[in-house]
Structures are given as C-alpha cells and as structure tokens.
Amino acid sequence: MSALLEVRDLRLQFGGVKAVDGLSFTVEPGEILAVIGPNGAGKTSAFNCISGFYLPTSGSVVFDGKDIVREAPSFLRTLRLVDLLQSFGFYRVLPSRVTKWGMARTFQNLRLFRELSVLDNVKTAMHANLREGFWATLLHTPGYRRAEEECAEQARGWLDFVGFTGDENLYVTQLPYGEQRRVEIARALATGPKMLLLDEPAAGLNFNEKQALMQLIRSIRDLGVAVVLIEHDMGLIMQLAERIVVLNYGKEIAEGSPEQIKNDPVVIEAYLGVEDEPLDATKLQTGTVDLSLLDPTRPDPTRKEKR
C-alpha cells in the first residue's frame, strides 16, 4: 500500500528565514492526519508548498505518484530565466493542476468568492470536471443545459452533505461565519479530491460548531478522502486525528498517535518550554556563576555594619 502523499526533505527559505527546514511525512489514503505545531512552525508554508502555491527551495512532494516539485534545467538558472518561466507556469506544477490531480484545500482565513452566490461558489469548484464548450455556452445547446443542471445537482449534493441548510442563492458575505466555513469545505469537496487539506477549519467556531465539524470531517473520511488538517485546538485533534505530525521551526519533531503525542516530552517542550535547570553546585564553587549576587538577603559588602 503506497502512500497517497509523500513529502521528502522539503525545504523552503524566504531569504535567511527557513520557513520549512527538511520536512518529511506521508499521508495514507483515507486517513485523518493532523499537523500541529506552535505559531510560526511552518505549517501553512508547508501546506502552500504541497498544494503548489509556493515553490520549495528543495525537496520532493509526490502526490498520487505524480511529482509536484519540478526541477528547472541549470542553464536556465544561470540565465536567471527560471522565475520568469515559472511565473508563466513552466517548470512548476500550478495549483490548479494539483487540484485536478485530486488535492483540494481550504484557506486559513476564509477565501470564498464574495460576489458569487453560495451555489455558484460550489459550482465554480467543478470547473475542471465540467464539459461545456464555448459555442455550446453561446448557443445554449441541450448539452450545455444538461451539464449545467448536473453541475447544480452535484453542488446541491455537496451543500447538503456539509449540512448547509440556508438559502443557496444568497451571496456568501450574507452568511454567518460558521456557515461560510461549511460552504468553503463544500467548495473544496466539489473538486472531487482524494485528499483534502484543511487549514485551521475550527478557528473561530464555538463548541457546538466544532462538534459538528468533527462529525463532518469523519464523514468526509468515510467517503474515502484523506483529510490533513492544521489545527490549534488540541481537544478537537486528540478526538479526531488518527495520526499526528508535530512541527517546530520547520522540522518534524514528533509523529504518532494522539496518545503518543500527548506524552511526548519533545512536544511538551515545544509547546510549554522547559523548566529552568537546577543550580549546578560545581559551577558555584568554581566561581563561574555567582548567584549570591542576586540574593536580596545578602549583606552589602560596601556598607559597614553599625553596632
């Protein structure tokens, strides 16, 4: 059983900052994997590399047997043409292609299409799977009408699946926040993914909404879709995730089941820090550290004691 996603030694640098520094992990088909880590650990940067938005400095990402990171020939690199060509979509895999391969994602802060209705937002995600020619659209042929009806039907199916019960004709900005989250997940599902990347799906949700979200993520997994989520809510992750990858400073520091992660000293250190080390008696004696200076009850040597 080969892995659905294989990230190997992924590195991403912004100037001197190593956002992702040698990250490796795998995602198996149909599992729920949580990626956690303190703020700034490089979780979202890693997501952006995997989904094709950022071009990693080095490393490989293989999704469903297809390589997402492309290597540009060295002569283009010396001619400094790589950036230009990559901006046109050469020597890279565009995020739209990655989505067509079956990797859908949501964004950390909601990024719905603000001036489209709820239904149109979900229909938009079916772009790649929809067969509608230019002339068919202009002439409104029966084939076009059938495709549009089928598309609307599927979009409604996804909206029902995520539990959206509002008016599909409303603009998304008219919806409350929790509903917008649902529409965003429905939109990602409508691309027909094998793997779904959720970037902090529970941010800003209340307790009840989080419970509903957990239910939804499990039912997505039951469709056979692997779910990878970045999340800060430990309660939610411990209940939901089958496997957890912990990042810190762009590196994987731990991996395992929720039980293992909960008791991992390295993880606890990353989140809570370590206690100050106890005083070293030998250092005190050799005079490297003179802690007595910090003692407020110490008699002041400059002052003469009066008797």
Added chain:
Amino acid sequence: MSRSTMSRSSLTRDAVLRAPSPLFDRAAAPSGILNSNRGFLRALGGLCVVLLAVLPFLDASRYTISIATTALIYIMLAMGLNVVVGYAGLLDLGYIAFFAVGAYTSGIFTTVLGWPMWAALPATVLACILAGIIIGAPTLRLRSDYLAIVTLGFGEIIRITANNLEITGGPSGIHGIPSWGFGGWNFDDGFSLFGLQFPGRVVFYYFVAIVVVLVGVIGAGRLAKGRLGRAWKAVRDDEDAAEAMGINTYIAKITAYIIGAVWAGIAGQLMATHLSAISPNSFQFLYSALILMAVVLGGMGSTPGVIIGALFVSLAPELLRDFSEWRFLIFGVLLVVVMLFRPSGLWPSTAILPWLRKHRPVPPPTAGFMAVPPPTANEDLETVDGEEAR
C-alpha cells in the same frame, strides 16, 4: 470505528469521488416577470428590443438614426469591456486599441484588397484574437495597477502605429469604406417592404441592432453565466482561491481578454462602416476612458447597468447639445453626482429588485443550524452518510 473501516473498504482507493445526491428537493426558482429578477430582466430586454425596432418608424431622420447607431456600437464596446473589467476584474485602460484593430483591419481589407464587408469579418475577428494574445500573454501575470499601465501604453502604440503606417493612410486615415452587402445587394440601396421605404441608413441601423443584441448583449451575458463566466468571476474575487479550485487563472484571464478584443473588433468594423472613414484621431485615450466610464458608471459585471452606462456616455453629450460649451461641464458634474450617490454603479450586478428584497430569507443566527443535532438525530445523519459512501 467499525462503521468507518467498513465503508472505507467498500470504496476503491482510486474511485473518482462522486457527489452525494441532494438530501431534499429544492423548490423551482420563480420565473414570473414580477417575482423574479431573471424574469423581470427578460421582460425589460424584450421591451428594449421592441423600442429598438419601432424607433425608425417614429423618427427616421438622419440625425436620430446616426446617434442611435453610434449608441448601439457603444453598447457593444461596453459589453466587451465589461467582460474584461466587470467579470474578470482586469483594469484595461487601452481598450480602444482593439476597436482600432477591428476598424482598421476591416477598412484595409475592404478598400485596399477590395473584399466585401462580410468577408472581412473573419479577418477582423482573427486580428483581434491575435491582438488579444499579443498584449495579453506577456502582461496578464501582472496584477491590476501594472496591467492598467501596460494596456494604456498598448492603446497608444496602436494609435501611433496607425498614424505612421502607409497602409493605414497615416494621419488622414482610410476613406470610402463600403457598406455591408450580400451578393449584388448593398445596404446603401435600401429596400421597400409592403410599400414602406427603408433607406440604407435604417437598414444598417437594424443590422447593427441585431448584431449588438444577439452577439453583444445576449452572447456576453450567456458566457458570463456558464463555466467560463464563473471562472472569470472567481479570478476577479480571489485569484489564489480560484487557482485552488482547479481554474487555470492565466487561461481564464487571457480568454476574457480575447473575448473583450473580439467584441471591440466587431464594434470597430461596424463603426468603420457607419462612418465610412476612420482616422487615428477616433482612437484616442479619451475614448478608452469613456468606455471604461460607461462600465463603471453603469455597474461592473451587470448587463443592464453597462447598457445604461453606454447609453449615458454616448447620448448625454448629444442631449446636452443645447448648452453648447457648457455641455461637457454638465456631463462631468452629472458623473460626479452619480458616483457619489451610486458608488457601485447605477445598476450593480448584485442588485436585487426592491420589491423582491423583502421576500428574500434573512440569514438565520449562527447557532441555528451549526448546532449539533440531538444524539438520536445524529445517528440518523451517520447512517445517511454511510449510505452515500456506498
């Protein structure tokens, strides 16, 4: 846990994810004239077509027909720019360049090469597609502000090129562009039907009206509603999210550009016939700004709005002719007033008819349906999901 493993094993790993069928049937969308936006717009459009058809019977003077034809060509131009600016959100300050490409291509093909006008149409369309690709391909990776500057430059390049080339007639332009004709019959001959005489200008007016209504307005509107139009609007609203939804944003943008160019090219060919002479002066930056104004004033991405904007921009200077030198001042003040009171346009694309607004359901409070259903209902939900998975 057993439930999940069971349903997972029943699925093949590489199965294409099928959308679950909707859990309940939706009520059919209302389609009446007064109780739906769509029905109302259709009725309004039908009324406008009737008005267009009746106009020459009310007043067939040379002046009226001439400004009506010009206004129709402006509508065609504005609908084309609406695809670029309104739907795809790409600010184009040199749109008149495509108009010039269309006008000059048809002018050269009919006067220099002596082709009939209809035969020049494919050449015009091809030239505009090429122009759209040439300007679009290198610049469309730029974001809005830079794109505006580049298109501004492109507009000037086309005008100055036309001013200096020999084949375009230099500063004096091309004269004696023939009218449309099919076989031996030409629009200028006019024709009579049931004792009614239709002079050449009226025949041409009807021809322009048919092209503008069918291709310009209905065609652009249909494109905007389909797969391509959704992609354009997605790119406009959020380019990264559109890319994440499997839309190649580069291709979506260049398609919008090509469609805009073709629309402008057809308008240019109609204009060349209408004026029978073209010169570089007709393609100054002022006209790009004017068409952009028509789109922004009417409401970006809104068909009725853009038509109103184009009519305003083309007819207001004529209607204000009585005020002689003051007319452009009044025109400017009117524009400022409109933009102050209707910042998103006279008829925005998100507009809901005022009498329908109260029927629209108000979004319920968050807790209403994000809340977890009671435990028993929860189990029902799970079984439903399990059914769908299989």
